Amino acid sequence: MRIAVIPGDGIGIETTAEAVEAVRAVGDVFGHRFDIEKLPWSADHFLRTGITMPPNGYAMLRDDFDAIFIGALGDPRVPDNRHARDILLGIRFELDLYVNYRPVKLLDARLCPLKDRSVADVNFVVFRENTEGLYVGIGGRFKAGTNDEVSIQEELNTYKGVHRIVKHAFEFAKATGRRRVCMADKSNAMTQGHALWQRVLKEVAPQYPGVEARHLYIDALVLLMVQNPAQFDVIVTNNLFGDIITDLGAALQGGLGLAASGNLHPGRTSMFEPVHGSAPPLAGKNVANPIGAILSAALMLESLGLKQEAAAIEAAVQDAVVTGNGTKEIGGSLGTRETGDYIASHVRKSGPDRADVASG
Numbered sequence: 001m002r003i004a005v006i007p008g009d010g011i012g013i014e015t016t017a018e019a020v021e022a023v024r025a026v027g028d029v030f031g032h033r034f035d036i037e038k039l040p041w042s043a044d045h046f047l048r049t050g051i052t053m054p055p056n057g058y059a060m061l062r063d064d065f066d067a068i069f070i071g072a073l074g075d076p077r078v079p080d081n082r083h084a085r086d087i088l089l090g091i092r093f094e095l096d097l098y099v100n101y102r103p104v105k106l107l108d109a110r111l112c113p114l115k116d117r118s119v120a121d122v123n124f125v126v127f128r129e130n131t132e133g134l135y136v137g138i139g140g141r142f143k144a145g146t147n148d149e150v151s152i153q154e155e156l157n158t159y160k161g162v163h164r165i166v167k168h169a170f171e172f173a174k175a176t177g178r179r180r181v182c183m184a185d186k187s188n189a190m191t192q193g194h195a196l197w198q199r200v201l202k203e204v205a206p207q208y209p210g211v212e213a214r215h216l217y218i219d220a221l222v223l224l225m226v227q228n229p230a231q232f233d234v235i236v237t238n239n240l241f242g243d244i245i246t247d248l249g250a251a252l253q254g255g256l257g258l259a260a261s262g263n264l265h266p267g268r269t270s271m272f273e274p275v276h277g278s279a280p281p282l283a284g285k286n287v288a289n290p291i292g293a294i295l296s297a298a299l300m301l302e303s304l305g306l307k308q309e310a311a312a313i314e315a316a317v318q319d320a321v322v323t324g325n326g327t328k329e330i331g332g333s334l335g336t337r338e339t340g341d342y343i344a345s346h347v348r349k350s351g352p353d354r355a356d357v358a359s360g
Contacts, residue, residue, distance in 0.1 A: 001304060002035045004065040006087060009043045010278030011288035011336075012071025018290035018340025019069065019274075019297040022316075025344040026301065026309045037065075041087050043075030052086035058094040061269065067300050068271040071293065072278040091271050092130055097263035098161065099168050100128035100242060101299065102275070104229075104249035104259075107321040111254030111330060114226070121230040122252045125172065128242020129165040130263055132156045135239045157193045157238070162200045168266070169236035170208045178233035181205075182214040184221040184241060197238070222248060250275055257289030257329055258321075260296040262303060272300040286335035289327040291317055294343055316346035 003023070007016040020036060027034045046052050054060075061068055068091065073084035091097065106112050106122035114121075139152040166183060173181050183201045187194035198215070205213035216224065218241045224231065225245065229252055237245065250259035259275035274292035282288055295317055302310035319325070325342045326332035334342065 001032070001066045002037065002064065003300070004061055004068045005036055005038045006041050006068070006070040007038065008071030008073045008278060009075045009084075010072060010280040010283040011276075012073065012274075012278050014283070014286070014336045015274060015276075015288050015290040015293035016069065016071035018336060018343070019293040021340050021344045022294045022313050022347060023297050023301070025347040026306075026312060029312065029348055030306075030309050032306070032309070041083070042073070043078050043083055046083040047077060052083040053090060058090065061091065062095050065269055067269060067304060069297060069300060070271055070273045072274065072276055074278040074280070076280060088273075089135070092263050093136075095265060095269060095271070096131060097265050097271055098129065098131045098164060099262075099264040099266070100126075100130040100239075100246075101262040101264055102126045102128065102242075102246045102249065102259065103295075103299075104246070104253050106253045107258070107318055108254070108330075111258075111321070112252060114229070114252065117229075121228075124229065124232040124249075125178070125234050126242060126246050126249060127165060127169045127172070127234065127236040128246065129161060129236075129238050131239075132158060132161040133239030155190070155193050155238075155240075157196050159196065159200070162196050163204070166197075166200050166204050166236055169234050170204055170211055170213075173211045173234045174208055179210070180212045180214060180231075180233040181208075182216055182221065182232060182235050184216050184218045184235060184237040184245075186218050186241075188217055194238075218245075221245065225249070225252070246275065254321075255289070255329060257292050257327070258295070259292045260299055262296070262299045264303065270300075270303055272296045272303075286337055287327060288336045289329055290336050290340045291321070291326065291330070291343075294340065312347050312350065313343070315350065316343045319346055 007013040023034055073088055074081055103125050106119045109118050134153055134155045136156045138154040142150040169181050185194040185197040187198050225248055250256045256276040261275050262272045264270040274296050276292050298310040298313040320343050324332045326339050
């Protein structure tokens with residue numbers, strides 16, 4: 001399997017290295033050969049060459065690799081972050097990665113900021129439409145920088161885009177035994193664009209009689225996520241709302257350093273990334289939490305059909321969190337590298353005997 005790795009900027013470089021180490025550990029234990037190619041695209045590369053992505057970059061990623069792993073992007077030396085936009089948003093749009101997949105799972109009750117909550121109370125998945133909405137860049141500015149400035153940003157919703165993400169959420173619930181799908185919009189105020197979300201929910205939900213369909217306005221959803229997250233199994237929403245509520249979800253599970261995500265087009269080359277930012281002030285200090293990146297690597301393996309291998313990484317992460325073998329922010333005393341080493345070592349010690357595993 002060929003995997004493209006874009007380490008990114010800041011702490012992305014460090015946390016990505018630990019994610020790669022976890023993948024290599026899985027390869028050693030389960031008898032797989034992963035061809036991992038590191039690509040240089042980053043702020044440093046842009047500042048040195050003036051190139052954010054080469055002309056054939058998107059096609060190369062789509063055609064030459066089975067999966068893409070990307071680290072956090074962002075650097076104050078590139079004030080408009082054009083390299084991050086071209087790399088991250090560019091890959092999402094050019095490869096049509098319409099599913100943003102973000103599991104929200106609490107690994108230890110002590111990490112949840114809500115009182116008296118157990119790991120059973122925070123275990124849901126958010127599916128965010130990833131290629132439409134307000135992020136398509138329709139709009140503009142008139143008389144910029146003056147007192148008469150007008151700024152317009154338009155939201156794009158298509159039947160195809162809304163239908164496929166809502167259907168994916170129901171398919172996921174059916175396949176994984178989750179009983180409830182909640183669709184969130186703001187159709188009481190955004191009566192035109194979000195009427196389409198209402199229409200699609202009413203069309204798709206009856207096709208899944210074993211799954212309870214629910215609708216909430218986005219503001220009510222945020223309230224209920226804080227009051228009682230246990231009521232949610234699967235949430236599906238648009239690009240902007242999904243971006244916001246998944247950060248709240250990360251807080252419920254213990255912080256951005258634990259949050260993983262995938263950008264998917266089922267059946268095609270997809271991209272995986274931790275949710276956290278590049279945090280330039282922390283770069284090079286060996287303090288960043290690599291678990292979000294490592295769990296994103298587990299999502300990548302899962303999407304490639306390697307479910308047992310993904311589970312091995314998840315079990316190692318669970319052990320690291322519960323036993324305190326992690327970074328300071330989650331109650332441990334280890335650095336970035338040491339946390340990654342602990343998790344990789346756990347994978348190697350706990351995996352099946354190589355002789356009993358067929359080569360992948």
